[in-house]
Amino acid sequence: MIGAALAIARVKLLLELRRREVVFAMLLFVVATIVIVHFALRADAGAGPRAAAGMLWAAVVFTAVLGLLRAFAAEAEEGALDALLLAPVDRAAIWLGSALAQFGFLVVVELVAVPLWWLLFFQEDGPAPVPVIAALLLANVGIALVGTLAAALALGARTRDVLLPVLVLPLAIPLVLAGVTATYGAFGEKGGGFGPLGPLGFLALYDLIFLALAWGTSEHLLGD
């Protein structure tokens, strides 16, 4: 099961390395979003830590949806999903492998987005980096798990491009709220004086719950 999932994830990462179709689009989107909002909020005039945190998390979630829209594009091209469905592996491996690839894409995007966000919004007095990075990694897991399952669900729908955000964004609201709270909390006294541990715990719990839910349902949700 894990071996098959890793094999599928490896294929997806290899394809992206060769074709640069998904991550490149995600990078353009997230950079454009951060720069535009930077000017819109006049960050240099003091946008405030909560607005900056909210901006980062909104950009991450919308960028993730952009990537999820192409989560199964490689399988759709030549019907490779049929071969995966008929392979003697748990169907959860197809979902888990795709989710692992999505997680990787998000990490690459954030490696660019977070330093840019930092540079534009806080030349100094930024949040403590460790809680922000931890919150992003935990949220990436949740987005990848839930988003890939939703992408699989929407696969056969003609209105997939509309359906996927409708499915994913409501489920991502708790992640955004916890992520913003963790990021805001990482400002210390400036961020209200409460720590980021509570929201980080919530994000970890969210990941565990949706890992179990998605694992249990993916066998039935994938396919006809």
Next chain:
Amino acid sequence: MQAPAVSLEECSKRFGERLALRKATLAVAPGETVVLLGPNGAGKSTLLRLAAGLLRPTAGHARIDGVDASAAPRALRAGMAYAGHRSQLYRGLTAHENLALHARLHGRALDVDGALAAVGLADRADERIDGFSRGMLQRLALARATAHEPVLLLLDEPASGLDADGRALLDAVLAAGRGRRTQLVASHDHDLPDRLGARAVHLDGGRIA
């Protein structure tokens, strides 16, 4: 009495308003080769996808070895192969990488180089398949479908796009499998059943004639 390798009982499949297959009943014995013949839209592909478990019937039952095809356990899926209209391969991978993934998913050390050589693609093994012609994709799909030596082989118009050598290769693969595995093949080649000594089943308008 041995259960049929593939059986459809009063099997119907509806796509929206269109009834693609109407109360089809078919039993394929283990080791038997059956050729499905019929015009475009007759329901051949739908029947094959139901038999593979890739579609669930709207009514009736599709079974493999007596088990609901759409819920076939891993052990059953390990012994079957389906090649459809599309190659079911990853276009950004090489021919070798595609078959290596297939082997990995089957949890077996398959002779990937041998499988490629058998379909005449040994010298193209390390080329990405997005540059392959339709016929080459068909050859590679045939290699993928037979590399793990399935006991049930489902092929949907496998000759489309193949040149004369490719069609001869396909005939040889099907002839070699006759009696050794169950084969269900959709085709427009009305001579194929005679060439293979196989049973012909005619479909028209979603019905088995």
